[in-house]
Amino acid sequence: MAATIAPPVPVPAAPALALKPGTAWSDAWNRCLAVAPEAFQGDRVLNLWAGTWHREGRALPATTPVDGTPIAGAPRLDGPTAARAVRAALDEHRAWRHTPLDERKARVTAALDALTEHRDLLALLLVWEIGKPWRLATADVDRAIDGVRWYVENIDRMLVDRAPLPGPVSNIASWNYPMSVLVHAMLVQALAGNAVIAKTPTDGGVACLTLACALAVREGLPLTLVSGSGGELSEALVRSPEIGCVSFVGGRDTGARIATAVADLGKRHILEQEGLNTWGIWNHTDWDALTAVIPKLFDYGKQRCTAYPRFVVQRSSFDAFLAAYLPAVRSLRVGHPLAVADPSDPLPDLDFGPLINAAKAKELADQVAEAVDRGAVPLYRGDASSSGGHFLPGQDTSAYLHPVTLLGPPPSSPLHHAEPFGPVDTIVLVDTEAELLAAMNASNGALVATLSTDDPATYQRLAPQIRAFKTGHGKPRSRGDREELFGGFGASWSGAFVGGDLLVRAVTDGPEGERPPGNFPGHHLMP
Structure with missing residues (x-):
């Protein structure tokens, strides 16, 4: 007797998304x-x-990068x-x-x-x-x-x-x-x-x-x-x-x-x-901590002055790094920030939406394609399906770029030496501490950097040689405010430092002859 094959169970289609009521541009403008x-x-x-x-x-x-709607x-x-x-x-x-x-x-x-x-x-x-x-x-x-x-x-x-x-x-x-x-x-x-x-x-x-x-x-x-x-x-x-x-x-x-x-x-x-903020990996084994932090590094599509678009990884740890990194990148949610399936739903908790405009998205996509043509290895390329597909029916998505990760950007590519200001990560492999430091200092100064290493002594020895104003030990650094000083090295900063009291000192006059701490022509003065 022939076996009976049950018909496939139909998978219900996901409900179409729509703007949450009261959030349209016309609502905001009125x-x-x-x-x-x-x-x-x-x-x-x-x-x-x-x-x-x-x-x-x-x-x-002007138009919004969200979906091309005309705005003021x-x-x-x-x-x-x-x-x-x-x-x-x-x-x-x-x-x-x-x-x-x-x-x-x-x-x-x-x-x-x-x-x-x-x-x-x-x-x-x-x-x-x-x-x-x-x-x-x-x-x-x-x-x-x-x-x-x-x-x-x-x-x-x-x-x-x-x-x-x-x-x-x-x-x-x-x-x-x-x-x-x-x-x-x-x-x-x-x-x-x-x-x-x-x-x-x-x-x-x-x-x-x-x-x-x-x-x-x-x-x-x-x-x-x-x-x-x-x-x-x-x-x-x-x-x-x-x-x-x-x-x-x-x-x-x-x-x-x-x-x-x-x-x-x-x-x-x-x-x-701007500066090329880097994250170094050297004699590191706490991969769970890295996996947990990767999604946070993509907040706002890395359109931040303290984003980390470059990972400098010890070659012998590259397989373990990828095992920690790729699942985190695959978990990212990208889409229309105001789209919901039901009017009563809260607004979506996305990692990022569009880039600032379609021209920027195209510029980065072109840089990625050119880098791959010149020898970079594409390790991950997201798309609408992998990023949750959170878009309105027929929506203009020209300003969106899904996460991309490249190994070994060629020296001729802007992705090798400049901050992309978008969701494009690049990875450089190194074999020695000298190579690690050279790769982390690729942009002649940065605002922040991080070094992940198990040995505190190694961190204490290498961190002062990283040309970033703030360097974290296995944790990201941010711009900071209130009590926290902020500035930069090299081409990433000029003039007075800010943060806490120094933000006020930068815009006031003190005792005669005082110069606010910072990077000024001809000298470097720390507070």
């Missing part, structure tokens, strides 16, 4: 119009100077208008620097309370404008608010025998942390007695920054927020004699030009620049 009508008009944001919101500026079209673009000013804004900021500075500290603390606290009230809207803007998953977007807002509250509590002792700078502080920052880096710095600078100028990042974050500044200006804080190309506005925001300090966070090319300008002018400066 809330901005309601909360801060002085700063948002029609379909555009305004520029802020002299305590007033201005319609001047050429608004360029930055209203770009020309150089002469930016110079007017700087002169107005100097007038605000001259009045604000004489405002009693208790009043400054009260106004900053009121601004923080307003930011707290609208925390979810600020985070939703970050999701749409720069593609941060909800967990990371809310963390960015919370870190800004909590960090500045710490400074309010401690500012009295920090300002003993110190005074505001002669002119306002000018801020030019990258797009990836609008709240916890840029707004945080602006509010601390104002708390210390300075008027503050900021340029909105070219690639995203203008609506979030506009809302944050609108809430702060209502409390009487002397903030200026302008948009425009760096080349056109640099004369005003960097070289103007009215500027008391320049604070820059971004790439090395732009940073080098600003460093030259401020050095020629003898101007106070804080210049944080």
Whole structure:
């Protein structure tokens, strides 16, 4: 008798995803119009100077990296208008620097309370404008608010025998942390007695920054927020004699030009620049700990100045490293940050969403293809199915790049010596400690590094030879704030160091002849 074969049991199709109700860009924009009508008009944001919101500026079209939806673009000013804004900021500075500290603390606290009230809207803007998953977007807002509250509590002792700078502080920052880096710095600078100028990042974050500044200006804080190309506005925001300090966070090319300008002018400066942060593996056996940390290193698609895109691995441990690394990378979840299967579902806890734009995703994909053509070995290439497939039906995914891991990037590839600023890991194998150190120091200075080794004595011996400002023993290091010092080595930093008291010292004057600790032309001075 022939055996009866049971028919296959149909696997139910996964429910189609949809935007969580109330999270569409139109929802966020309408809330901005309601909360801060002085700063948002029609379909555009305004520029802020002299305590007033201005319609001047050429608004360029923009789309979100999340799914290609049109969003508000930055209203770009020309150089002469930016110079007017700087002169107005100097007038605000001259009045604000004489405002009693208790009043400054009260106004900053009121601004923080307003930011707290609208925390979810600020985070939703970050999701749409720069593609941060909800967990990371809310963390960015919370870190800004909590960090500045710490400074309010401690500012009295920090300002003993110190005074505001002669002119306002000018801020030019990258797009990836609008709240916890840029707004945080602006509010601390104002708390210390300075008027503050900021340029909105070219690639995203203008609506979030506009809302944050609108809430702060209502409390009487002397903030200026302008948009425009760096080349056109640099004369005003960097070289103007009215500027008391320049604070820059971004790439090395732009940073080098600003460093030259401020050095020629003898101007106070804080210049944080990219570097190839590396993770070394040498005589290491705690592979479970490495597996646990790998997913965290991919937060926000490694679009962070303290991301670790390079692993330098002892050749004899390469098989064990891969056994620990690959399962962790395969577990990563990538997709639309606001897509849910059911309207009542919470927003997804993704490791990352899109890159900042489709051009960046293509650039990295092209670099990966070119590196492989020149001899790099592809060890892992993620795709939508391996990363969870968390996308809307028919969604534009041109800004998404799934995790990639390459072994041995060729020296001719940018992936060999530069920070990719995306979810592309490269691995270099070494046989000696000298090779380990040379590979970990490939970019002439970095912000952070980590060395995983079982022997504390080995760590103590090798760590001082790694050219990174912070080096961890088997654990990642971060930018840090509050009590923690932050700076860099080589081409990754120039000017004053920051963190805790030093962030305040960097934007205030102390005893005659004092120079803030940091990297300045002609010498290196540690605190």
